[in-house]
Amino acid sequence: MDDPPVSRRDVLAGLTVAAGGIAGCASPLNAASPRPERVSMLAAGSLNNALEHGLGPTVDATLEVEAHGSAEVARLVAEGAKEPDIVAVADVALFDSPMHPEWYAEFATNSIVVAYNPATDGGKRLEAAGSEWYRPLIEGRVSLGRTDPDLDPLGYRTLFLFELATAYYGTDVDLRAAVPQRDQLYPETQLVSQFETGSIDAAIAYRSMAVERGYDYVELPPEIDLSSPAFADRYASATYDLPGGKTVRGGPISYAATIRRRSPAVHDVFERLTTGSFLREFGFAVPDDYPRYTPDAPDALAD
Template identity: 60%
Template sequence: MLVAGSLSNAVENGLRPAVDARLQPEAHGSAAAARLVADGGKDPDIVSLADVTLFDALLSVDWLAEFATNALVVAYDPDTGAGRRLSGGRDPWYEVLLAEDTSLGRTDPDLDPLGYRTLFCLELATGYYGTDRDLRKAVPEPDQRYPETQLLSQFETGAIDAAVVYRNMAEQRDYDYVDLPAEIDLSDPALAERYGTTSYELADETVVSGDVISYGSTLRNESERTRDVFETHITGEYLTDFGFTVPDDYPRYTGNVPESLTD
């Protein structure tokens, strides 16, 4: 299995105990994971990404299943000056992040949807709060970008004061965090048109647009064992146990889905 970094803990500790097969999950930022498969560097049975648009943009798969959603939050270290300001609610979260003495961690937008979704969130926040400064340009610092699998370790060692993360990541690790309005946290399907006003051009010139956060998966090598794992992966109760949201109409299939999965 090649999975998004934000799925890693859930797959290791939720999916693994729920199946009989021997799993070999490997986690990367979703854009990086998709390129590994597209370039022939990896040949996994299952690919699960944090942005369904990457399947078409980088992989051109025949079908996929959307199986979970998420939301962006601002996690913070309550023992830092910035963390105390965020926890007390004395100042708006974006003003705290604008302060010169606040270090905000984020992932690389060229490798990971969390990275470009952070930029989308900041752009949407500029309009939502009517700030004088363009938050997308003013808040991020180039030297505060980390691979998704390393971002949380930077946070936990005190190297950064705060980080834009998925809600499930914060809840799994019992981090303090600021809930963001639905208008900017990319969680509400009713606000998809608003989210779509943002975009980012990846290093390979692929343009990704803002949308509701939705995780997708496809089964590349079908057998009875891989099919059983896949079905448990996209329907298992472990997803909500690990902080993901599963809408009533999920899993939602797109494309030429094998009959063995829809019967």
């Protein structure tokens, strides 16, 4: 009879069995009531809700999530200000610089939408504009929220959207120059909650952020929403210079993560993060070929 198939989780456990060897020396009391291992994750703000409410309840470890804009996440790790077990960001380019992990796994994608509050006058104007959603923004008749491009990929992707939309719609004005204002900036983790306080009528957001909160949104053409590999060359025409000197270029949105400390609990959390169905439930898209690893991923993870 053939041996039973070995699951991917079995392989991951074998990779880190040495890390768990000490646990075998625990007393009978500890064995009966072990404390869950704490696994820390520094993550993109747009992942926060999905991690806390989708991933956290499914793992045995105590998951501690700290969320910021991904550019800020990358800076904190690169400068040694934070030492998380797992890092998850919304732009794979940040793993080229300022972070330089040996490997990472792409595990989800997203798209840019214009979320709005249909209960406000500005939201109603945006809804009525339909495919010409940009016109009430140019006219200043909608209070808009967005994130800081110096801290967050959503922030610079918003600028990419306006630049791409200028060419796509053939507008008379440069949307990237005309629409963004400094008073529109909010932290990514607080952006869409501004609808609830009445601070904004609309926000440039990820589709997942609108879906998980049940907000109405304008779905944009794939030529400008940064969702489709088929338009990668078009996206790449837009760039932004981060404060540290790195230039980021437009491209299809892809979330990626890496492990910085190995243990059985960390690997379990990472596996569920990169293969879990919870991501779709929170509005993310997961292509059939994901998770997709860089060439230097550990063999057991890339299997």
